[in-house]
Amino acid sequence: xxxxxxxxxxxxxxxxxxxxxxxxxxxxxxxxxxxxxxxxxxxxxxxxxxxxxxxxxxxxxxxxxxxxxxxxxxxxxxxxxxxxxxxxxxxxxxxxxxxxxxxxxxxxxxxxxxxxxxxxxxxxxxxxxxxxxxxxxxxxxxxxxxxxxxxxxxxxxxxxxxxxxxxxxxxxxxxxxxxxxxxxxxxxxxxxxxxxxxxxxxxxxxxxxxxxxxxxxxxxxxxxxxxxxxxxxxxxxxxxxxxxxxxxxxxxxxxxxxxxxxxxxxxxxxxxxxxxxxxxxxxxxxxxxxxxxxxxxxxxxxxxxxxxxxxxxxxxxxxxxxxxxxxxxxxxxxxxxxxxxxxxxxx
Amino acid sequence: xxxxxxxxxxxxxxxxxxxxxxxxxxxxxxxxxxxxxxxxxxxxxxxxxxxxxxxxxxxxxxxxxxxxxxxxxxxxxxxxxxxxxxxxxxxxxxxxxxxxxxxxxxxxxxxxxxxxxxxxxxxxxxxxxxxxxxxxxxxxxxxxxxxxxxxxxxxxxxxxxxxxxxxxxxxxxxxxxxxxxxxxxxxxxxxxxxxxxxxxxxxxxxxxxxxxxxxxxxxxxxxxxxxxxxxxxxxxxxxxxxxxxxxxxxxxxxxxxxxxxxxxxxxxxxxxxxxxxxxxxxxxxxxxxxxxxxxxxxxxxxxxxxxxxxxxxxxxxxxxxxxxxxxxxxxxxxxxxxxxxxxxxxx
DNA sequence: ATTAGCACTCAGGTACTTAGAGTGCTAACA
DNA sequence: TGTTAGCACTCTAAGTACCTGAGTGCTAAT
Numbered sequence: 001x002x003x004x005x006x007x008x009x010x011x012x013x014x015x016x017x018x019x020x021x022x023x024x025x026x027x028x029x030x031x032x033x034x035x036x037x038x039x040x041x042x043x044x045x046x047x048x049x050x051x052x053x054x055x056x057x058x059x060x061x062x063x064x065x066x067x068x069x070x071x072x073x074x075x076x077x078x079x080x081x082x083x084x085x086x087x088x089x090x091x092x093x094x095x096x097x098x099x100x101x102x103x104x105x106x107x108x109x110x111x112x113x114x115x116x117x118x119x120x121x122x123x124x125x126x127x128x129x130x131x132x133x134x135x136x137x138x139x140x141x142x143x144x145x146x147x148x149x150x151x152x153x154x155x156x157x158x159x160x161x162x163x164x165x166x167x168x169x170x171x172x173x174x175x176x177x178x179x180x181x182x183x184x185x186x187x188x189x190x191x192x193x194x195x196x197x198x199x200x201x202x203x204x205x206x207x208x209x210x211x212x213x214x215x216x217x218x219x220x221x222x223x224x225x226x227x228x229x230x231x232x233x234x235x236x237x238x239x240x241x242x243x244x245x246x247x248x249x250x251x252x253x254x255x256x257x258x259x260x261x262x263x264x265x266x267x268x269x270x271x272x273x274x275x276x277x278x279x280x281x282x283x284x285x286x287x288x289x290x291x292x293x294x295x296x297x298x299x300x301x302x303x304x305x306x307x308x309x310x311x312x313x314x315x316x317x318x319x320x321x322x323x324x325x326x327x328x329x330x331x332x333x334x335x336x337x338x339x340x341x342x343x344x345x346x347x
Numbered sequence: 348x349x350x351x352x353x354x355x356x357x358x359x360x361x362x363x364x365x366x367x368x369x370x371x372x373x374x375x376x377x378x379x380x381x382x383x384x385x386x387x388x389x390x391x392x393x394x395x396x397x398x399x400x401x402x403x404x405x406x407x408x409x410x411x412x413x414x415x416x417x418x419x420x421x422x423x424x425x426x427x428x429x430x431x432x433x434x435x436x437x438x439x440x441x442x443x444x445x446x447x448x449x450x451x452x453x454x455x456x457x458x459x460x461x462x463x464x465x466x467x468x469x470x471x472x473x474x475x476x477x478x479x480x481x482x483x484x485x486x487x488x489x490x491x492x493x494x495x496x497x498x499x500x501x502x503x504x505x506x507x508x509x510x511x512x513x514x515x516x517x518x519x520x521x522x523x524x525x526x527x528x529x530x531x532x533x534x535x536x537x538x539x540x541x542x543x544x545x546x547x548x549x550x551x552x553x554x555x556x557x558x559x560x561x562x563x564x565x566x567x568x569x570x571x572x573x574x575x576x577x578x579x580x581x582x583x584x585x586x587x588x589x590x591x592x593x594x595x596x597x598x599x600x601x602x603x604x605x606x607x608x609x610x611x612x613x614x615x616x617x618x619x620x621x622x623x624x625x626x627x628x629x630x631x632x633x634x635x636x637x638x639x640x641x642x643x644x645x646x647x648x649x650x651x652x653x654x655x656x657x658x659x660x661x662x663x664x665x666x667x668x669x670x671x672x673x674x675x676x677x678x679x680x681x682x683x684x685x686x687x688x689x690x691x692x693x694x
Numbered sequence: 695a696t697t698a699g700c701a702c703t704c705a706g707g708t709a710c711t712t713a714g715a716g717t718g719c720t721a722a723c724a
Numbered sequence: 725t726g727t728t729a730g731c732a733c734t735c736t737a738a739g740t741a742c743c744t745g746a747g748t749g750c751t752a753a754t
Contacts, residue, residue: 025716038728043717061716061734103510141484141500147687149504153488157496163450163504165687237584238603247596249588256585340494340512372747385697390748408703408747 014066021244023063068281097336116236123235126269127307169215245314258288269308272296281315293317297326299333358425361413368591370410415628444683463583470582473616474654516562592661605635616655619643628662640664644673646680
């Protein structure tokens with residue numbers, strides 16, 4: 001369908017436009033070595049490519065600009081098999097991760113930062129979700145007569161904590177008993193099953209030991225089972241201001257408004273399949289980013305999907321570089337997770 | 348020095364400009380009820396006020412705009428004694444704080460958010476610092492053969508944690524011993540003194556019990572004493588985009604660049620005296636905010652300075668409202684801290 | 695002391711012009 | 725038949741000129 005020459009032209013146009021952000025004309029193209037044809041010839045080809053929907057004009061006599069279909073074709077066919085993880089960047093990534101002290105949250109945060117710095121787009125990292133993480137320990141530590149802090153540790157070294165004031169009705173001693181029972185019975189249980197196990201099996205058991213069971217138990221539940229919202233790490237919201245497409249105050253405003261609706265973004269990333277996904281412009285379902293592109297990659301733990309890393313930028317995006325980078329990072333993260341947490345047999 | 352009428356004029360100009368962001372002319376002023384004079388009269392007064400440095404023109408034939416000196420005078424003398432904490436807002440603030448579950452971090456985060464929403468400026472909250480917080484418990488929890496998580500809890504319910512991999516050289520049993528000793532000896536010790544006590548007294552003691560002391564100890568130190576950076580919570584970086592002074596892409600860029608240098612901002616807030624401070628435009632020492640105003644208020648715990656809350660906005664700022672709000676919030680926070688943590692006698 | 699009147703200034707909008715980049719189409723060429 | 729040169733045409737971006745309205749400063753009259 002597309003001739004060899006048309007492919008080359010499309011490729012060159014995209015590469016050039018991604019770099020310069022300026023529409024490109026036939027004359028300029030004819031000067032490139034890879035296109036030893038006259039401007040007129042190229043004009044004809046460009047007209048065809050436009051008719052086929054791969055190119056667009058910004059106005060009747062402007063140069064051409066890739067259309068979303070063009071980018072799509074580029075990503076699917078022209079991007080080449082050259083997806084070896086890049087040089088210098090790998091070192092940077094490795095440095096973040098092999099820090100000796102690993103704190104997954106920190107790593108994620110830093111990765112988001114770095115990812116954005118390397119690309120000048122906005123990076124978004126979701127997770128890690130707690131699907132497969134297991135309870136390691138629960139602890140309640142009294143702080144004063146009426147306050148205490150509850151601490152929950154998972155096998156991945158994740159620590160949730162929550163301070164609360166103890167209502168009059170609830171006896172500290174009862175709480176303590178409960179915690180003991182929970183530690184006894186719930187160690188090694190996947191976090192996602194906590195709620196279920198707690199309300200069924202364990203509740204039975206506890207009733208036997210504890211006086212004013214109902215009050216205390218309700219309270220305990222609210223302390224430990226308040227949703228653990230999946231965390232979203234956003235890096236370089238403002239790096240994207242470097243992009244020339246954000247040369248308009250209104251665009252900036254609406255971008256930042258969008259970024260503030262974190263739940264929406266989280267949903268966006270939740271529904272990704274494993275592997276790398278590229279969504280270009282209007283392919284996105286969310287209205288607010290229909291003029292942007294989103295590249296997502298997931299990272300795993302022993303086969304289970306743990307979270308998603310993504311980059312959000314203008315449709316005029318360095319797809320190749322971004323895909324390379326995301327792939328590299330998600331692999332590193334998957335490896336790191338495996339390394340750290342593989343021996344989680346004992347609970 | 349300033350006549351009654353001049354004061355009125357200055358006040359009206361500032362109030363109007365703060366509201367509209369447009370330079371104001373003599374004709375418009377003469378229409379206000381509080382100024383039953385002709386435009387010409389007012390023109391003369393304005394000329395005088397300009398000569399005295401309280402007003403400025405944006406160009407030769409424009410209306411007047413308050414100068415920084417004008418704002419300063421307004422804040423110092425014209426703002427009135429009417430600083431009763433405002434109505435509806437107090438409820439909002441109280442709702443955040445009296446949540447039953449208190450997590451100081453969360454509260455601070457939410458306060459920052461709300462503060463910004465109520466004002467459309469950017470809010471910055473520093474702290475709480477750990478000056479007066481005391482160690483409650485230290486714990487090391489092994490996760491796998493070679494990894495563990497260290498958890499440190501303060502009397503304010505603050506939880507620091509850190510995952511790390513255990514080097515070959517260090518024996519798990521030694522670490523455990525050390526932790527025991529530390530818990531024994533360091534409970535109730537102010538966090539800031541931890542490092543000192545640890546390296547002197549406690550180190551002596553440990554040497555007696557532990558074989559390969561030096562390695563283990565160095566390691567431990569690096570786990571527990573890595574700086575606990577003072578945390579900075581920023582709310583509504585993008586709310587400020589509503590302000591008409593940010594109608595220029597470059598201004599937005601430089602604002603966001605500035606906001607990314609968190610350490611600089613933290614320093615800015617650290618050096619505040621207690622009480623409320625207003626710094627207008629060039630009064631600020633930091634170059635990047637010389638065209639903005641910063642209002643800071645500190646909150647306390649039993650007399651000790653714990654942290655600072657601040658609002659950053661254009662010099663054309665609703666000083667009265669902001670001061671009211673900050674005062675209200677800082678009081679609430681101080682009260683809350685007192686309520687929660689007053690009985691911290693036992694450690 | 696206050697005000698009316700007037701000449702003057704300037705930002706911001708509208709209209710017009712021009713230069714340059716680019717296109718589409720036709721006709722000539724290999 | 726595919727390629728190219730040439731030309732008329734289009735449209736943006738930048739520059740220039742002009743006008744209006746809001747505002748000032750100053751002077752003279754009240």
